[in-house]
Amino acid sequence: MTPFGTRISSLAVSVLLLSGCGTKVTRVSHDSTIDLSGEWNDTDSRLVAEEMVKDAVSANWYKAYETQKKIPRVVIGEIRNKSHEHINTETFINDIQRYLVNSGKVEFVANKAERKELRDEKSDQAQNSSVESQQMAGEESGAELMMLGEINSIVDSEGGKSVVFYQINLELVQIESHKKVWLGDKKIKKFVEKSASKL
Amino acid sequence: MSLFLGCANNSLVRFEAIAKRAASQDFLDAAAQVRKQRDLYNHTDLLYAMDLGLLYHYAGLYDSSAIFLREAVKIQEDLYAHSITNEAAALLVNDNIRPYRGKAYEITWLHLFLAFDYLGMNRYDDARVEIRQAEIFLREQRRKVGTDPKEYRDDGAFRTVAALVYEGLGEKDDALISLYQAVKAYRESGQPLPEGLARYAYAALMANGRESDAKELNLGPSVQDSRRPAFGGSEIVVVGEVGRSPMLDETAFWGTWVRDGMLIYHYKDANGNTVTDAMAAPGLPDSEYEKGNGRKTRSGTTFHVKWSMPTLRDVPSQSDALRVARGNDVYAGEAYGDTHDLLQGDLNAHRGITLLRTVTRVVLRTIAAEKTKSSLNTNEPLLNLLLNVGTDALADQLEQADLRVWFLLPRNLRMARVPVQPGRYTLEIGSEDRNGRTIRSETRDVEVKAGEKKFVFFTSLK
Numbered sequence: 001m002t003p004f005g006t007r008i009s010s011l012a013v014s015v016l017l018l019s020g021c022g023t024k025v026t027r028v029s030h031d032s033t034i035d036l037s038g039e040w041n042d043t044d045s046r047l048v049a050e051e052m053v054k055d056a057v058s059a060n061w062y063k064a065y066e067t068q069k070k071i072p073r074v075v076i077g078e079i080r081n082k083s084h085e086h087i088n089t090e091t092f093i094n095d096i097q098r099y100l101v102n103s104g105k106v107e108f109v110a111n112k113a114e115r116k117e118l119r120d121e122k123s124d125q126a127q128n129s130s131v132e133s134q135q136m137a138g139e140e141s142g143a144e145l146m147m148l149g150e151i152n153s154i155v156d157s158e159g160g161k162s163v164v165f166y167q168i169n170l171e172l173v174q175i176e177s178h179k180k181v182w183l184g185d186k187k188i189k190k191f192v193e194k195s196a197s198k199l
Numbered sequence: 200m201s202l203f204l205g206c207a208n209n210s211l212v213r214f215e216a217i218a219k220r221a222a223s224q225d226f227l228d229a230a231a232q233v234r235k236q237r238d239l240y241n242h243t244d245l246l247y248a249m250d251l252g253l254l255y256h257y258a259g260l261y262d263s264s265a266i267f268l269r270e271a272v273k274i275q276e277d278l279y280a281h282s283i284t285n286e287a288a289a290l291l292v293n294d295n296i297r298p299y300r301g302k303a304y305e306i307t308w309l310h311l312f313l314a315f316d317y318l319g320m321n322r323y324d325d326a327r328v329e330i331r332q333a334e335i336f337l338r339e340q341r342r343k344v345g346t347d348p349k350e351y352r353d354d355g356a357f358r359t360v361a362a363l364v365y366e367g368l369g370e371k372d373d374a375l376i377s378l379y380q381a382v383k384a385y386r387e388s389g390q391p392l393p394e395g396l397a398r399y400a401y402a403a404l405m406a407n408g409r410e411s412d413a414k415e416l417n418l419g420p421s422v423q424d425s426r427r428p429a430f431g432g433s434e435i436v437v438v439g440e441v442g443r444s445p446m447l448d449e450t451a452f453w454g455t456w457v458r459d460g461m462l463i464y465h466y467k468d469a470n471g472n473t474v475t476d477a478m479a480a481p482g483l484p485d486s487e488y489e490k491g492n493g494r495k496t497r498s499g500t501t502f503h504v505k506w507s508m509p510t511l512r513d514v515p516s517q518s519d520a521l522r523v524a525r526g527n528d529v530y531a532g533e534a535y536g537d538t539h540d541l542l543q544g545d546l547n548a549h550r551g552i553t554l555l556r557t558v559t560r561v562v563l564r565t566i567a568a569e570k571t572k573s574s575l576n577t578n579e580p581l582l583n584l585l586l587n588v589g590t591d592a593l594a595d596q597l598e599q600a601d602l603r604v605w606f607l608l609p610r611n612l613r614m615a616r617v618p619v620q621p622g623r624y625t626l627e628i629g630s631e632d633r634n635g636r637t638i639r640s641e642t643r644d645v646e647v648k649a650g651e652k653k654f655v656f657f658t659s660l661k
Contacts, residue, residue, distance in 0.1 A: 080324055081328065083331070159339075194279050196281065198278055198282050
């Protein structure tokens with residue numbers, strides 16, 4: 001290669017190297033699995049919700065409703081994060097609600113905070129809306145079951161290696177009798193390895 | 200090369216610019232300075248996030264504080280991987296070009312202050328996440344340092360807060376285990392065990408079938424006091440962030456390096472006395488041994504070296520004690536954590552390794568400077584003098600002690616525990632100097648639910 005050619009090649013390599021320093025964004029499918037840090041992510045939330053909903057609606061408690069041709073009304077109670085990570089339980093709850101509602105086997109009623117907002121709206125309508133369009137108070141559908149749960153984790157680590165074990169427990173409780181009609185759990189185990197050195 | 204040179208150590212400039220504003224309680228002004236003087240945080244992204252987070256915490260902006268402190272946690276985790284090029288550069292220049300990874304106690308306190316932020320926002324589950332992350336960090340820390348008694352292995356202040364958080368969440372077993380660990384941490388570190396903690400731990404352990412734990416910790420019964428909190432009961436926990444943390448300053452070291460691998464060095468101690476010590480310095484390269492066939496060797500010759508090491512410098516502040524009054528009842532805040540002890544412990548534990556690394560670097564650089572001088576020698580005496588002085592000055596300028604430390608932390612973490620029935624209360628919270636004079640005070644209205652541990656934060660750095 002001529003000296004000029006060598007210079008051109010060096011320049012090309014430099015440009016290529018420098019171009020790698022900017023931010024690069026690639027669109028990916030919303031249900032693709034991408035693990036970066038090994039922490040709880042949207043894939044965990046989605047898979048756990050999907051599997052637990054399948055388990056919940058195929059359990060014995062649901063058969064009683066099926067034989068009576070009734071659709072149970074469920075309200076989401078507290079799903080607590082007792083793990084070692086900041087997990088947005090709202091996303092997880094939304095995933096569960098979506099799968100249950102889309103399955104057509106369960107109806108959801110608004111939770112405590114949402115009900116308060118809705119009642120405020122009705123009270124406002126009572127004063128300001130026309131009689132024909134007004135939504136009436138005292139016509140709410142009461143939930144028969146409440147879903148409660150928690151996310152737990154155990155971490156075992158040494159140096160840059162760690163094993164993270166998540167256990168997600170959900171339960172459905174009859175609001176009237178306080179009977180637990182379904183207990184479900186899902187476990188996830190991850191092995192995370194961090195490199196101790198880099199260039 | 201000019202990038203590495205600076206007239207003053209950035210940490211000292213950072214202290215002048217930020218810490219003084221914080222000490223006058225101008226936390227948001229100090230935070231604005233941090234943002235404005237981002238260049239003072241070269242290789243210290245961690246400190247940048249920690250400083251901003253802590254300043255927002257002191258200002259009572261717990262949501263903003265949590266954003267920066269969580270960013271700091273993320274940075275610290277990402278720093279697990281050491282950059283080979285950076286480490287090699289640090290061996291030639293100085294330790295300040297390595298990214299700051301935080302001292303072990305600072306990482307625990309990072310999670311502790313994040314837990315405080317969440318407690319301040321009544322987000323107890325999130326506070327527990329931070330407690331659990333600090334527990335994982337401390338478990339790894341103990342694994343790393345083994346049984347070395349000089350190393351930071353556990354943290355009594357953190358364990359006490361962990362016990363209260365678990366207790367407030369109704370997780371009795373975790374609360375009792377944390378109480379046990381809290382007492383053990385004070386016993387192992389040799390720091391004074393707060394009397395209130397000893398009394399509380401004894402009562403809680405005995406009442407919950409853990410007599411053997413109480414016995415192992417050598418805890419005994421004490422006089423019953425109706426004003427003391429009961430395990431599982433509701434209470435207001437006033438956390439006082441009182442006084443100013445010490446900072447790091449440079450101490451000059453000088454000595455004679457003997458080429459056979461011995462360094463005799465001197466420094467002045469805190470009383471101004473010159474201390475002399477010796478250590479094994481880096482050995483001879485193989486090329487020197489190969490000269491055993493009659494050629495000239497430089498083994499046995501000596502030269503002078505000088506460097507500086509970080510040393511603790513106390514920062515005076517008037518704020519010393521915490522006092523909380525509810526009506527006629529007055530509660531004194533007990534000291535649970537002291538950053539002076541923690542920083543001194545860190546310096547003591549790492550003094551040997553810092554000294555060895557610094558000496559190795561200085562010796563290598565001195566040898567390089569000598570070679571440079573001899574290769575640059577001319578027939579002009581004046582020019583030789585200038586070149587030699589210039590080379591020496593350059594080598595000296597490169598060496599700077601690593602003075603980076605989270606000096607915005609309070610000197611003392613004090614806690615006053617006020618047992619209450621569920622309801623609304625007005626508290627008078629104040630800090631005092633050593634003579635009992637009030638430095639600053641605030642009135643706070645606090646609402647407490649049944650079984651709740653309501654945390655209230657009070658900062659007095661003045």
